Amino acid sequence: MSVAAAHHAPMDRLKALEIFAAVAERNSFTRAAASLDLSTPVVTRAVQELEQSLGLRLLQRSTRRVALTREGEAALARARGVIGAYEALMQSSRQHGAEVAGDIRFSAPASFGAARLAPLLADFMAQHPQVRIDLVLGDALESMEDGAVDLALRIAQVLPEHLVARRIGEVPMGMYAAPAYLRARGLPREPGELAGHDCVVHSGPGASRAWQFSHPVTQERTQPVLRQALRANHVEALMAAALLGQGLAMLPRMLADPAVERGELQPVLAAWACPAPGIFLVYRERQHQPLRVRKLIEHVAQAFESGGGWPLRLRAPERVQATALLH
Known part of the structure; x- marks a missing residue:
């Protein structure tokens, strides 16, 4: 030219x-x-x-x-x-x-960020004292698209294709209900029976409103018709509704298992497997990332991947924290 x-x-x-x-x-x-x-x-x-x-x-x-x-x-x-x-x-x-220094704006789901990421980020900043992290808690990805966020953690079955993302783990799921609900309405033996039950459904970003099941022995796959008695965009609301006996809820096992041990919830259709949503780190581009952002990506990814999908160095949540696993 x-x-x-x-x-x-x-x-x-x-x-x-x-x-x-x-x-x-x-x-x-x-x-x-x-x-x-x-x-x-x-x-x-x-x-x-x-x-x-x-x-x-x-x-x-x-x-x-x-x-x-x-x-x-x-x-x-x-x-x-x-x-x-x-x-x-x-x-x-x-x-x-070339320096691990400067500001990083990191977005994460509200409860998940508070319970899981805060200790992880504190560890990172202890290793890199010249880094300052602005943790933005929320579910929307608009801020990532307009450049206001450097890195985001999202939990979803699928993400929009235009996003650059690294899958660092998954959230095993299961179906649960309060014993009082099951005594009143009966225990479903197969997914097809869910049409006769009240279901509490997650409606947040990245969530699938359809429940899918597969049987590890028969290889059968099914997506039953649901009667959505309640929809909520936060897993804490789903958990609360299930504990109150309002219906069947699809919940993270790590969240529900302590309630099962206490006798507050009971597994339903335990022989059937449910798709596990992925845990993703989302960023604007693969190349030309500042070193501080690349280091944080590796730090968070290593903690999740070495922990089988959850940060290895963090303990399972106490009862008070049990609802703080997902957005």
């Missing part, structure tokens, strides 16, 4: 200024071309097109020497300022990208 068309290409404008400065400093098109590893005709044409674009005569040519015009002297001073600012920006960016 010619310098005359440089209004379409900022890098061409900068290159033209670098060529002009090299010619002015060496008083020679030939020596400037050698220093820039370009041919002399390319350098000559670049300066001519820059002059045409600016509407100024920058250099006075003769058979013996090249000299700056008065306009050229003023243009050279400004060109050096632009080139210097660009070089300072590049040096600062390279240094910043």
Whole structure:
């Protein structure tokens, strides 16, 4: 692309200024071309097109020497300022990208972030004291798409295809109900019987409103018709409804198992497997991530992957924290 068309290409404008400065400093098109590893005709044409674009005569040519015009002297001073600012920006960016320092805006589901991520992030910041993390708790991904968030953790069956994501674990699920509900309504023996039961269904982002089951022995797969007595966008509400006997609920096993041990919930259709939603780290792009973000991705991913889907160094939640596993 010619310098005359440089209004379409900022890098061409900068290159033209670098060529002009090299010619002015060496008083020679030939020596400037050698220093820039370009041919002399390319350098000559670049300066001519820059002059045409600016509407100024920058250099006075003769058979013996090249000299700056008065306009050229003023243009050279400004060109050096632009080139210097660009070089300072590049040096600062390279240094910043090579250091584990700076701000990271990290988004996560509210309860999950509080219960699971806070200790993990504290550990990371202890290792990298120059990093500051802004933990944003919420379920929406809009902030990731508009660039306001550097990294997000999301739990979902599927994610939109345009997102860049790394799966770092999964959340084993099961169906549960309060013993009082099952005494009153009966214990379903197969998924097809769910049509006659009240079901408490998750309606949050990334959730599947259909319940799917597969039998590990018969290999049967089914997606039964549900009677949705209650829909909620938060797993705490599903858990509370199940404990109150409002219906059957699909819950994370890690959340429900302590209640089963206390006799507050009972597994339903335990012989059938339910799809486990994935735990994903979501970010804007795979390349050109600042080092601090790459390090945090690896830190969180290692904790989850080495723990079989949950952070290895964190204990299972106490009873008070048991509802703080998912959004």
